[in-house]
Amino acid sequence: MGKRQHQKDKMYITCAEYTHFYGGKKPDIPQTNFRRLPFDHCSLSLQPFVYPVCTPEGVVFDLLNIVPWLKKYGTNPSNGEKLDGRSLIKLNFAKNSEGKYHCPVLFTVLTNNTHIVAIRTTGNVYAYEAVEQLNIKAKNFRDLLTDEPFSRQDIITLQDPTNLDKFNVSNFFHVKNNMKITDPDEEKAKQDPSYYLKNTNTETRETLQELYKEFKGDEVLAATMRVPEKMKVDKLNAAHYSTGKVSASFTSTAMVPETKHEAAAIDEDVLRYRFVRKKGYVRLHTSQGDLNLELHCDLTPKTCENFIKLCKRRYYDGTIFHRSIRNFVIQGGDPTGTGTGGESYWGKPFKDEFRPNLSHTGRGILSMANSGPNTNKSQFFITFRSCAYLDKKHTIFGRVVGGFDTLTAMENVESDPKTDRPKEEIRIESTTVFVDPYEEADAQIAAERRTQLEVTEAPESTAKMSQAPQGSQGPQTYRQGVGKYISPTVTVWQRKSHQPVPWPLRPRRSPAEVLGTSARGSSGPATLEPGRDVGWGACVHVS
Template sequence: SLSLQPFEYPVCTQDGTVFDILSILPWIKKYGTNPITGEKLDAKSLIKLNFAKNSEGKYHCPVLFTVFTNNSHIVAIKTTGNVFAYEVVEQLNIKPKSYKDLLTDEPFTRQDIVTLQDPTNLDKFNVSNFFHVKNNLKVIDPEEEKAKLDPSYYLKNTNTETRETLLELYKEFKGDDILAATMKAPEKKKVDKLNAAHYSTGAVSASFTSTAMVPETTHEAAAIEEDVVRYQYVKKKGYVRLHTNKGDLNLELHCDMTPRTCENFIKLCKKNYYDGTIFHRSIRNFVIQGGDPTGTGTG
């Protein structure tokens, strides 16, 4: 659930969320939380799981010998960590009320049955709801980051012919390394929860379709312009006091309606841009006009 990859050394939480111990321990050491729910998590509360495998290396129920699939109802026993199909536990433990592990004969209670996978409850596997996915949290592995520098890292499954072809290309076209060294990626804007857009930068698709782009393999949220982010929080009016030879005028600015215009006006006032302005025309209850009495545009 954390690495989104098949596990090698499975453990689970008290609510049945499965992790690979090599992934969850560094996370707990850094954050001390459950990466799925965001709640506090202690390494001591993790349950070591014992999955049985058949001769083909596939996980299966050690009693029914049926291979586990995405549609299997899978449970584990807390006290032993043994994993079974729910049908077996229901028929041989729950209904006869004989709560003993089917492999070790160790006693347990009904509360010790943990559901790892229930095909009727798919919300548990909705990756978009995972705490670490929504908050873009991760534990950086130095070895993995180093491996990412090699393009072959992103080739999950390749046949022998493909590997040989790529190796041949790598030997022949050394010029790509020189070209890549001269290319500089554009400076990226810092993205946080306030300025993150609901769409990506498009760098992945652009680098895939154009050889002029720096190769990019990870999707990143685009950064919304700073003005757009700031202006949406402006909810109040602004006020400016204009000193004239006839007295002071208090001006109300509709910052909540025209934030950019009002910001521009206030900044110019702070720079004393309007000092000494001569108002040559006054239209009652409408507007006063100044700054260009000749109408020539030269002031």
């Protein structure tokens, strides 16, 4: 240890320390990570494009997104330079049968590693390999599809795998500067104060309600206080458990105090399905003939209601069976005809309904097609033979009860071995619903609620009907006060019948009489002295 080792230590922060180590030091700008944008995405919205256009530099945008941007800023969103809308070039991407972008000449699928170019004059998009071999090397500068002439400068590079700086989202001008284009509808919605009140607690809602009542707020303020209507609980939809508000208010000070238990309301669909006890019947009119279907509405009510509602909406009219496999199934119900579309009656997937007594056993089983658990929509299939391995994977909701000849004709239609698509189109022309148990259930529920409402609204008339009509002989009264209708004779007889029976008095006998003998020297029965009580304990021995 040397001397004066701390002589340079200062009792204050020096300028160099403040600049390089403490509050005055500015943090280094971190290097942004590389984020790759796929070639089929818009460089402004960062979403897949629908109407692709590109700049002369080859930056791709969606027409619906770039036009509002140019109206507001007039610049290129990727680099911030000035951009004229008239310089945008409409692109024509070709798709294959699977819906993927491909080169229309080489038929190779375009990926993120493909060198992609476009022709400025026509807007057609090709793989660079096709343009290089058939145009550049052959010195034939004519479009490969339209045969229109173009120059070497008209070849625009959309994607070069060796230079991906154009697809780095982190370097986009609008991303760095956080520039956005707001929707006019969203701007209008922001003028409503309720737009900023996403989650409000009970105390806030009550305060706003008092404010509105006191100061007569306008409709905008009234909209912020709208509370979802509470479902009315009646005899039909009342659950056996409560809402839990009493216990919640007892344990939490944020809740409004509640002292009365209220029954929770059962979901309306659960209530309706309790009244569905019949089968449903639907007929499919196909290009091969008619199919009569029996639906298990009593076992799988949600799935059957979805199918019946879609049939009534004419959702399946004009759709085709896009998949048919001999000795397996035939599948349909997709309006797009690709096997990837379709929506349920409620607009979202619904849960599976598996039943142990329903199995894919036999021919003509009607079941739901899905893409995984609880993803049922509109597609369905009919089995050509037993396939029990589909149990607990697909919801069975019906069976074919008529038209097996039509089912055989549908099975005999040849299919493409690669795609399983029937070579001859099998179309559902229309559907007919014969029996809809859900309408009957709704009518029954409405009738019971109507009856219950009549009973609750007329208690006085019910009480009057329970009273005896005037002029009729009522019960006889015997006295005033409590027990005036009880007959006195009945009470006297009951009192006598409940008294104990008196024990009969008998003359006392001597011990000798009890033993059946008389005293010695006496010819008659033994006598007792007057006033002397002799019992069994006073017996004497007589020899």
